Amino acid sequence: MNQYKDFRDKIELIIDPEDILIDEPMKKHTSFKVGGPCDILVTPKNCEQIVELIRTCIKQKIPYYIIGNGSNLLVKDGGIRGVIIKTSKLNRMEIEGEELTVESGALLSSVSKKSAKFGLTGLEFASGIPGSIGGAVTMNAGAYNGEISQVVKSAVVIDKKGQILELSKEQLELGYRKSSILEYGYTVLKVVFKLCKGNYDKINKRIQELTKRRIEKQPLEYPSAGSTFKRPDGYYAAKLIEDSNLKGSSVGGAQVSNKHSGFIINKGNAKAKDILELIKIVQNSVSQKYGVQLQPEVRIIGEEDKIG
Structure with a gap:
């Protein structure tokens, strides 16, 4: 039984009705293509909406969980109680010099390719990672000897009390598949990357090389959540x-x-x-x-x- 249906009335004061789904199967929103229904799934259109929605959930004591592209997520068959907030429509990007400011729902692969078009190097390793920017920073995503910690400058987050914080690279405490975001349950709103000027042809060639390697070695023809296990110390x-x-x-x-x-x-x-x-x-x-x-x-x- 969906015990949070009545909460929809409060959500509709913040979010457009077409962006609110009730008893939504999570298998539609994860790359594993499994998972039972969530009580309410909401897709905010901008950072203002997500901030107000989170603050409302906190005030009403409604459990909430943030997802991006659902690419590193396994939802159990009984589903999720409370509100799922999906960030996929928060995908705006701004480039100023060598700095790239990106909203949390943008796909990491898209950001990598867009930065390449502007002749910015540093995100080539991320061209094949299917997750969102928010998830990538939360887990310090990495591949092919590159990781988010090498290129991130800062992030704007909202904490579990509804306060907006700007965290420096040091405050993000990025390690192997961990961060202060993950530890303290922050929600990422925006991320600033510090990249470097590079040669477009060289950048694009590197992206193509990594894409080819990924296609050859990974089972992309089947639903999965990428690497299932963390790398243990001293082993693969x-x-x-x-x-x-x-x-x-x-x-x-x-x-x-x-x-x-x-x-x-x-x-x-x-x-x-x-x-x-x-x-x-x-x-x-x-x-x-x-x-x-x-x-x-x-x-x-x-x-x-x-x-x-």
């Missing part, structure tokens, strides 16, 4: 999984990819419970064989399906 998760003879292992519609064992993929009609069970199997097998405890990189939220 994919190699540990492959050396544990887990490549191709499956539970229901979930499978350890035959193309890249660091990915758990949805081969078709997988449930979140299939993916979660496969994650546990991988963790247990690697732990027993190598004494290494793999930690999920994908963020897991929501409730179990009470029906089964």
